[in-house]
Amino acid sequence: MIKINTPVDEEKIRSLKVGDEVLISGSIVTARDRAHKYMVEERPDDIRGDLENSIIYHCGPVMKKHDDGTWEVVAAGPTTSIREEIYQADVMEEYKVRGVIGKGGMGPKTLAGLAKTGAVYLHAIGGASQVLARTVVSVPRVYKLEEFGVPESFWVFTVKDFPAVVTMDSHGGSLHDKILATAEEEFRSIVDSL
Amino acid sequence: MIAGVDRDGLAESLVELIRRTTSKLPDDVIKRLKEYRTKEEPGKMACRTLDTIMENVDMAQSASRPICQDTGTVTFDIQHPLGARQSEIREIVKEAVVAATAKNYLRPNVVDSLTGEIKSDNIGVGHPVIHFEQWDNDYLEVTLVLKGGGCENVGAQYTLPQPALKAGRDINGVKKVVLDMVVKAQGKGCAPGVLGIAIGGDRAEGYAIAKKQLKRKLDDINPNPVLAELEGWVVEQANRLGVGPMGFGGKTTLFGAKATTLDRIPASYFVSISYMCWAYRRRTMTIRNGEVQHD
Numbered sequence: 001m002i003k004i005n006t007p008v009d010e011e012k013i014r015s016l017k018v019g020d021e022v023l024i025s026g027s028i029v030t031a032r033d034r035a036h037k038y039m040v041e042e043r044p045d046d047i048r049g050d051l052e053n054s055i056i057y058h059c060g061p062v063m064k065k066h067d068d069g070t071w072e073v074v075a076a077g078p079t080t081s082i083r084e085e086i087y088q089a090d091v092m093e094e095y096k097v098r099g100v101i102g103k104g105g106m107g108p109k110t111l112a113g114l115a116k117t118g119a120v121y122l123h124a125i126g127g128a129s130q131v132l133a134r135t136v137v138s139v140p141r142v143y144k145l146e147e148f149g150v151p152e153s154f155w156v157f158t159v160k161d162f163p164a165v166v167t168m169d170s171h172g173g174s175l176h177d178k179i180l181a182t183a184e185e186e187f188r189s190i191v192d193s194l
Numbered sequence: 195m196i197a198g199v200d201r202d203g204l205a206e207s208l209v210e211l212i213r214r215t216t217s218k219l220p221d222d223v224i225k226r227l228k229e230y231r232t233k234e235e236p237g238k239m240a241c242r243t244l245d246t247i248m249e250n251v252d253m254a255q256s257a258s259r260p261i262c263q264d265t266g267t268v269t270f271d272i273q274h275p276l277g278a279r280q281s282e283i284r285e286i287v288k289e290a291v292v293a294a295t296a297k298n299y300l301r302p303n304v305v306d307s308l309t310g311e312i313k314s315d316n317i318g319v320g321h322p323v324i325h326f327e328q329w330d331n332d333y334l335e336v337t338l339v340l341k342g343g344g345c346e347n348v349g350a351q352y353t354l355p356q357p358a359l360k361a362g363r364d365i366n367g368v369k370k371v372v373l374d375m376v377v378k379a380q381g382k383g384c385a386p387g388v389l390g391i392a393i394g395g396d397r398a399e400g401y402a403i404a405k406k407q408l409k410r411k412l413d414d415i416n417p418n419p420v421l422a423e424l425e426g427w428v429v430e431q432a433n434r435l436g437v438g439p440m441g442f443g444g445k446t447t448l449f450g451a452k453a454t455t456l457d458r459i460p461a462s463y464f465v466s467i468s469y470m471c472w473a474y475r476r477r478t479m480t481i482r483n484g485e486v487q488h489d
């Protein structure tokens with residue numbers, strides 16, 4: 001297990017390779033479909049400080065507001081990342097993001113973006129919303145809550161030991177490409193024998 | 195009164211059904227996941243992923259919280275005795291969904307397809323999904339399935355023949371397209387998963403019936419030997435593809451497959467596949483003479 005603390009520098013991120021298992025601590029920011037579209041189309045500045053050398057989490061959490069105004073994370077697993085493929089590389093470059101946590105992996109544009117910006121794709125366990133919510137120690141801020149609603153807002157989470165696996169690195173490596181190639185080969189041998 | 199309960203009683207029991215469904219995986223699902231866990235090599239990522247999944251299942255159950263934050267499309271299948279008013283039941287179901295959302299059993303998860311507006315109470319056009327059937331029994335049975343977007347999105351519908359896959363209009367053709375779907379899905383539907391398969395029908399019925407297969411218990415045995423063989427074959431071969439939990443690699447890609455047929459018209463031959471993720475949230479409740487029973 002490799003420990004990653006945000007803010008994290010480029011050198012540390014470039015040292016990560018496909019298959020590395022990491023535990024992330026520090027601040028991360030949730031962003032999904034509307035947030036990505038908004039970042040690319042409107043380039044908001046207020047979120048820059050939270051994103052620079054930090055990590056984006058593709059997640060639409062279930063949140064609970066306490067009477068004193070603080071927020072608690074009820075459930076927070078990753079959502080499918082590929083929907084952000086058209087935006088991700090630009091977002092990472094524009095906001096100097098060092099990593100993206102999600103599920104399902106991403107495509108060639110993001111893979112190239114990881115190499116260019118110096119970032120990694122981190123795969124969390126899809127559906128493990130309780131195990132992952134447990135790692136959130138506090139929720140210091142949220143952006144765009146009124147307009148985007150709970151699942152689509154930018155939630156800033158302070159996490160401790162959030163577990164993930166590097167499945168795409170900054171050297172062009174992708175576990176997803178490898179697994180797909182093996183599966184396709186096996187598929188051909190199975191169907192040929194029918 | 196419906197099956198001996200009043201309006202409030204029914205609403206209350208439906209909220210409880212939602213709580214149970216969102217936070218407790220069915221026993222047959224847990225049993226299967228545990229079985230497959232033993233097939234993975236200890237220490238490998240596949241094995242640890244399944245361990246984390248089981249830990250998550252336990253945590254959700256003890257805290258009555260969602261197993262997965264994508265509480266999905268909320269689908270009720272309601273079988274009721276003669277004389278029950280569907281319009282009334284529909285209103286009560288909606289009330290229960292609103293109440294369960296306020297309790298955080300469900301995430302505000304319904305979006306206006308044109309404006310992008312989120313419906314904070316989960317009531318929208320066509321949501322929740324409610325299927326009614328009037329039956330000859332004297333009791334009410336409600337099955338709730340919560341199915342998230344990741345797994346819904348990897349489902350597929352094929353028309354046979356498929357020349358590129360050398361898939362003809364026969365059972366081998368069906369096998370080829372089903373396995374092709376599993377290859378394409380990789381870990382994206384939160385593998386390991388379960389397939390509901392419908393052979394035949396038209397496009398709409400094909401998908402509807404494929405999804406309905408997901409109501410079956412994992413350990414039931416298909417009475418049709420051809421379909422029983424297909425179900426076994428699909429799971430066995432899918433698990434040779436090496437996709438594994440979350441697509442990290444491993445032996446557990448599917449932990450079940452359930453198939454059925456519909457007759458078709460000569461010109462069409464559809465194979466419709468619905469993919470359910472490991473967070474297989476399905477629960478049933480029955481109400482008989484005012485007595486509520488949860489599975």
Ligand code: SF4
Pocket residue numbers: 077078079126127128262263264265266341342343344345346382383384471472473
């Ligand atoms: S596919 Fe299933 S487990 Fe994965 S995020 Fe969606 S609902 Fe949750």
